[in-house]
Amino acid sequence: MPWRLDAMGSMNGATNARKTPPLANGRVISDDTANVAADWLTLMMSGEATDDDRQRWQQWRKAKPDNELAWQHIEAVTGRFKMLPSQAVYKSLSPIANPALAAPKRRKAISTLLWLGAAGMTGVLTSRTQTWQQTVADYRTGIGEQRHVTLNDGTRITLNTASAINVRFDNKRRLVRLVAGEMMIVTAHAAEEQRPFIIETAEGSTRALGTRFTVRQRDGSTTVNVLESMVEITPVDAFNQQRLLRAGEGMTFTRDALGEVVSIDQQVAAWTRQQIIADNVRLADFVVELSRYRMGVMRCDPSVANLRFSGVFPLGDTDRILAMLPNTLPIQIRLRTRYWVTLEAAS
Template sequence: TGEQRRLALDDGTQLLLNTGSALNLRFGAAERRLVLVAGEIMVTTAHALGGAADPRPLLVETAQGSIRALGTRFTVRQQAAHTEVAVLESAVEIRCRDGAGSTRLLQAGAQTRFSHSAIDAPSAVDAQTQAWTRGQLMADAQRLDDFLAELGRYRPGVLRADPQVAGLRLSGVFPLGDTDRILSTLPSVLPVQVRTRSRYWVTVLPAEPGP
């Protein structure tokens, strides 16, 4: 929890693993397969880095299907019921696990998500999608409970919002290196207070009435 790790693979591929992520590597003579068990990764192929292209296909496999790299840099996030993909350079080909013929070519600057049988229409990559690769958490009029759920991926224990303030919205760019500092700034931008029983149990509550 809270850890990010960079890996350099033998074929020249560079990986960045986000917090709470797990990955299996299955490289063989016919293909290179990265099995994303949980969490989120950014993949930069050797070709995208200016190196020689490996003739074996490079695929990222998730619970919902697979993403084939086409000399590219992209991110993949495994959610409970779908996979999110954002292409930063070149393109990828997405294939659903159960949808016969359900494939889509996703170009640079586009993001989408897919289930076992369908792929959503693409949209433009937003800054929030890749903020984690720069060690940042970005909010754009985001609900407080959703913001805390995302922040909770980067610190141990329970982090929750009282229902009375869960729907408050906030915007900003927050450095992930100090999650306690992020929490301490919330009362300055929202009418809330942060109650800490311990580092492992934090609740955001309505601010106490003034005198």
């Protein structure tokens, strides 16, 4: 296999504490069979399986009846999604995109397919609704990727990293649902004035009034920044709190309340120019923002978290950004792997 999961010892320790053994189609199978089946599904989920890997996977299935039973059980549980690409199905079962880094969490999630019956999978899939919605969205981007979309009314949308939207146009309105991430919208003009253009997020709606603006779905809130013209914001649980935002204004709102109107500048759209701008920013806050564009985990040691700096950095190369930081700050970059980065005090 191109990469391996953690040793089985910790998994076996957890399984020994369980009151019920792993089941496949109602039949008891061994812990080892369940774990190896999880290994194979994890590999298939990674998108890195080679032809040799697939041949060895088929040989494993044929080696013992329980192996094939375990695999058939997995396919039965995920069978309701067979109309979608298999890799997308498998990825929807994992909360983290990077296969090597996410191994323990992936293994635990996938092993659940064998520890629970098919009925029990409802809760597993429900807990990953957001990931699933991103997977099946009309338009989406991966981590570090951007995408330009022109809708059939002429509206131009730029999706930022790890973003997803659904588009629903009818005779009465033009609706774009932001499932995750961030986007820039430049709406079409006069010919479409009879059909309002609306952006929906989990927290409410933003109606465009001939404008250019950005919308970002955060955890429990939505941020809107207006660069041209105006938008009208309505929280989903507070229809009487509508508010107009004009060019140069921004706001973060929740499902039941509007936030404070703040002044913005062109820096809020720097990402559309493939830039990330730091203006006297805390290193810890910069790391949080940069991590949106990089696979894996980035951590900032508390000892350097409050260091402040300014700069303009090219988003297309996060390795280069990391390499530049020690030139201006008393820090060092420690790489456990390319996907596990820690910023700490220089030794």
